[in-house]
Amino acid sequence: DTEVTQTPKHLVMGMTNKKSLKCEQHMGHRAMYWYKQKAKKPPELMFVYSYEKLSINESVPSRFSPECPNSSLLNLHLHALQPEDSALYLCASSQSGGGDTEAFFGQGTRLTVV
């Protein structure tokens, strides 16, 4: 199993809603990542979890809250988002806890904030 599975594939939410994005991998990877990608731009790193601990937060606004319940799961809790937060949210995982080389990416969640 070399997959990173993200749910849901699409999400539309209002600015007052609370929702969560989920990510799962069963490759035994110890590092997991959240990226945000806008059209025609490269992925922007948001958070890195290494061995289930948050190791990098790229100055992401607090309306995005990551959670790593165990080594296979990664969540991104969303609250009070803005329309400009609409983007493709990508989860990735990699073997080592020290970086994101050769990361495997999920298919992404296409988020629209209305």
Next chain:
Amino acid sequence: DQQVKQNSPSLSVQEGRISILNCDYTNSMFDYFLWYKKYPAEGPTFLISISSIKDKNEDGRFTVFLNKSAKHLSLHIVPSQPGDSAVYFCAATGNNRKLIWGLGTSLAVNP
């Protein structure tokens, strides 16, 4: 300041011919380079990588060349196929293993 630059936003190639995608970098501390391929509405897929101790890495139709003195790498796809049409991202990493991405090159392979 863009540390990883892909100066061609798009490239169009005939099926069966060679596709050459270029990437330049400015940070001499980068020691590992990767290429990712991305289809619309999907996550990037790792394609091929090269360490700074090598100047060439080959995997099937894909070859990456690294010229450290010029701080330049290129991805060659031979022969190109219509299924190769996608956006290709060059990325680099150094000691902190944090990926620095280029802006991507959109490749169109025409039948």
